[in-house]
Amino acid sequence: MGKLVPITGNYAVAYAAKMARVQVVAAYPITPQTSIVEKLAEFIESGELDATMIRVESEHSALAATFGAALAGARAFTATSSHGLLYMHEWVHWTSRARVPVVMAIVTRTIGTPWNIWPDHSDFMDQRDTGWILGFGMDNQEVFDLTVQAFKISEDPRVYLPVMIGLEGFILGHTTMPVELPDQKELDDWLGPRRQGYVIDGREPLAIGNLAWPEDTEEMFMDIQKAMEEAKQVIKEVDESYGKLTGRKYGGLIQCIGCSNAKYVAIAMGAWAGDLIEAVQRLRDEGYPVGVVRIRFVRPFPIEDLWRIINGVKGVIVFDRAISFGAWGQIYTDLVAGLAQYTRNLPVISNIVAGIGGVNVTHTDFYKLVKNFVDIVEKGEQPPVFTWYHRR
Amino acid sequence: MAQTKPRPPLPYNMRDIVLPGDAACPGCPIPMAWKVLAAVFREKMILVIPACCSSVVVGAYPGNSIKASVVHVAFASAAAVASGIAEALKRRGINDVQVIAWAGDGGTADIGMASLSGAAERNHDIIYIMYDNEAYMNTGIQRSSSTPYGAWTTTTPIIGKTEHKKDVARIMIAHGVPYVATASVAYPHDFYAKLQRARRIKGFKFIHLHAPCPTGWRFDPKYTVHIAKLAVETGLWILYEYYDGKIHLSGPSRPYMDPAKRKPVEEYLKLQGRFKKITPEKIEEIKKYAEEYWDWIKRHM
Numbered sequence: 085m086g087k088l089v090p091i092t093g094n095y096a097v098a099y100a101a102k103m104a105r106v107q108v109v110a111a112y113p114i115t116p117q118t119s120i121v122e123k124l125a126e127f128i129e130s131g132e133l134d135a136t137m138i139r140v141e142s143e144h145s146a147l148a149a150t151f152g153a154a155l156a157g158a159r160a161f162t163a164t165s166s167h168g169l170l171y172m173h174e175w176v177h178w179t180s181r182a183r184v185p186v187v188m189a190i191v192t193r194t195i196g197t198p199w200n201i202w203p204d205h206s207d208f209m210d211q212r213d214t215g216w217i218l219g220f221g222m223d224n225q226e227v228f229d230l231t232v233q234a235f236k237i238s239e240d241p242r243v244y245l246p247v248m249i250g251l252e253g254f255i256l257g258h259t260t261m262p263v264e265l266p267d268q269k270e271l272d273d274w275l276g277p278r279r280q281g282y283v284i285d286g287r288e289p290l291a292i293g294n295l296a297w298p299e300d301t302e303e304m305f306m307d308i309q310k311a312m313e314e315a316k317q318v319i320k321e322v323d324e325s326y327g328k329l330t331g332r333k334y335g336g337l338i339q340c341i342g343c344s345n346a347k348y349v350a351i352a353m354g355a356w357a358g359d360l361i362e363a364v365q366r367l368r369d370e371g372y373p374v375g376v377v378r379i380r381f382v383r384p385f386p387i388e389d390l391w392r393i394i395n396g397v398k399g400v401i402v403f404d405r406a407i408s409f410g411a412w413g414q415i416y417t418d419l420v421a422g423l424a425q426y427t428r429n430l431p432v433i434s435n436i437v438a439g440i441g442g443v444n445v446t447h448t449d450f451y452k453l454v455k456n457f458v459d460i461v462e463k464g465e466q467p468p469v470f471t472w473y474h475r476r
Numbered sequence: 477m478a479q480t481k482p483r484p485p486l487p488y489n490m491r492d493i494v495l496p497g498d499a500a501c502p503g504c505p506i507p508m509a510w511k512v513l514a515a516v517f518r519e520k521m522i523l524v525i526p527a528c529c530s531s532v533v534v535g536a537y538p539g540n541s542i543k544a545s546v547v548h549v550a551f552a553s554a555a556a557v558a559s560g561i562a563e564a565l566k567r568r569g570i571n572d573v574q575v576i577a578w579a580g581d582g583g584t585a586d587i588g589m590a591s592l593s594g595a596a597e598r599n600h601d602i603i604y605i606m607y608d609n610e611a612y613m614n615t616g617i618q619r620s621s622s623t624p625y626g627a628w629t630t631t632t633p634i635i636g637k638t639e640h641k642k643d644v645a646r647i648m649i650a651h652g653v654p655y656v657a658t659a660s661v662a663y664p665h666d667f668y669a670k671l672q673r674a675r676r677i678k679g680f681k682f683i684h685l686h687a688p689c690p691t692g693w694r695f696d697p698k699y700t701v702h703i704a705k706l707a708v709e710t711g712l713w714i715l716y717e718y719y720d721g722k723i724h725l726s727g728p729s730r731p732y733m734d735p736a737k738r739k740p741v742e743e744y745l746k747l748q749g750r751f752k753k754i755t756p757e758k759i760e761e762i763k764k765y766a767e768e769y770w771d772w773i774k775r776h777m
Contacts, residue, residue, distance in 0.1 A: 152560025286573030
């Protein structure tokens with residue numbers, strides 16, 4: 085059986101990397117990611133974790149060195165936030181294109197200017213087109229579980245893509261919660277040794293990344309799309325087998341709370357989904373037939389699972405903690421685009437963008453917003469497609 | 477200063493590792509240098525190559541003109557990727573494979589400077605080779621910080637470069653790494669000996685390799701070696717090693733400690749179209765710079 089420890093979200097990530105027995109960590113400090121790499125450095129220097137730490141001079145080099153180590157056969161890990169993630173963006177693409185399994189934690193933080201260290205999903209959602217699998221936790225336990233699972237998913241031969249795990253800075257990153265750590269031996273058996281599509285270690289001549297002609301390049305893109313499709317199944321299998329190991333099964337790419345008899349669905353991702361669940365429970369107690377869908381993976385986008393829930397409901401309200409300026413929130417955009425393949429008769433779908441730059445959104449806010457949405461639709465009126473929820 | 481007797485060939489079958497049929501321009505110094513690398517490391521090397529001419533010279537997927545491992549990487553990060561590979565190999569107990577970051581002057585002196593500095597400071601066990609063709613040749617001869625004073629490039633099209641060349645070897649010496657050397661494609665034996673010394677030293681090794689480019693310097697491709705030799709014989713490019721806290725002047729450069737033995741700088745400049753419009757004042761400035769370079773060498777020997 086596992087061991088219950090009180091740890092922050094950042095430490096949950098560090099413990100997960102340790103228990104996955106990472107061999108190389110390359111990282112550069114940025115608020116609010118720092119305590120992950122500090123903890124890993126402590127694990128390594130104390131001898132608790134047998135790994136090499138490369139204390140690089142920038143995030144660009146952090147992912148470059150992580151890539152190099154992973155390419156040469158090591159289980160490698162890094163973590164960053166916000167501007168650090170943007171600074172390494174070139175390498176985010178390069179790593180997935182090379183099909184090198186790597187795991188990276190993103191302790192989310194908004195993007196400047198102005199300087200602001202508080203969380204939203206701007207940095208994370210900016211990565212949707214990179215070819216990484218993108219998972220996001222709701223609490224510290226899930227952050228631990230997802231990070232461990234990320235290695236299993238990333239190193240599955242059907243996938244061989246890097247995985248990013250998101251958690252909000254401070255809200256999860258610096259908040260202590262009880263986390264159950266599995267038994268190391270059981271986890272070792274479950275995770276297995278490092279697997280990757282190819283290794284460059286000089287034992288045989290091998291080249292990666294040579295200039296490729298347009299058709300070859302396009303085929304490599306097509307392969308990544310195929311791997312993303314396969315990843316949907318792999319994520320569910322990993323959730324299933326991890327559930328058997330630990331007793332914690334989340335439901336795969338999404339988690340549904342009270343969806344079976346819901347006429348309305350509220351969608352959110354990350355820690356604030358917890359507040360949304362609380363609000364919706366109160367609404368259900370008052371007779372509102374509302375369910376919550378929590379997005380656990382943005383890439384691959386779980387449209388099949390979402391359609392199964394949404395098919396037949398009257399209204400959907402999507403809460404985004406990031407915005408694609410000039411369009412809408414990203415989860416809303418992906419959802420609406422994805423639903424077009426199933427029906428021309430969409431339910432009423434509204435998008436609310438909130439919580440930007442760390443603005444606090446509580447369960448009372450969600451209660452008001454969801455109630456208001458349901459009341460408008462029930463009256464037969466059309467709520468606005470997009471609204472900011474902003475107050476001071 | 478011609479060598480008095482011919483040197484023995486390098487212990488290497490020229491077509492073993494550096495295969496025929498690459499995509500280099502005629503007279504390109506890159507495959508010439510790779511043959512020396514292959515003579516030292518055979519297949520047991522991993523070349524980490526950022527965006528540069530060499531990314532193209534190896535040929536297009538699925539072909540590869542080098543029978544060794546090649547990792548192409550994003551522009552600024554050769555040293556960082558090489559760091560990661562070297563640490564993973566060490567962790568896996570693989571110690572007969574040399575990790576070599578192979579980057580141009582742009583990827584080293586400009587965009588790659590931060591990652592180079594970081595890897596040097598961390599003293600990873602790699603060899604970093606800056607092959608210096610003195611401009612962004614792959615994108616069409618744009619000025620880099622390693623372009624020499626007075627040279628025409630497509631971004632210094634009328635006046636020529638108004639600043640001197642950045643001395644990267646000196647910057648690496650300031651990092652306190654265990655081995656720094658300069659080399660030239662015209663002196664393969666010297667380059668070979670330096671690689672042999674570098675491979676025996678643990679930690680970060682930096683070699684600054686002078687590599688004349690016929691396309692970018694505007695000279696006849698048959699003169700690559702001739703021009704590289706003239707750079708040394710005029711005293712403009714000085715071959716040395718730095719270890720144990722001092723400069724060790726290399727054999728080919730030793731005669732040119734004495735300014736009287738150096739060939740006139742004009743001989744080097746006049747063969748290159750990039751110096752076609754250079755003025756006598758600018759030539760004087762180049763000579764002055766070379767003199768200061770030699771003074772620095774002599775002070776640190």
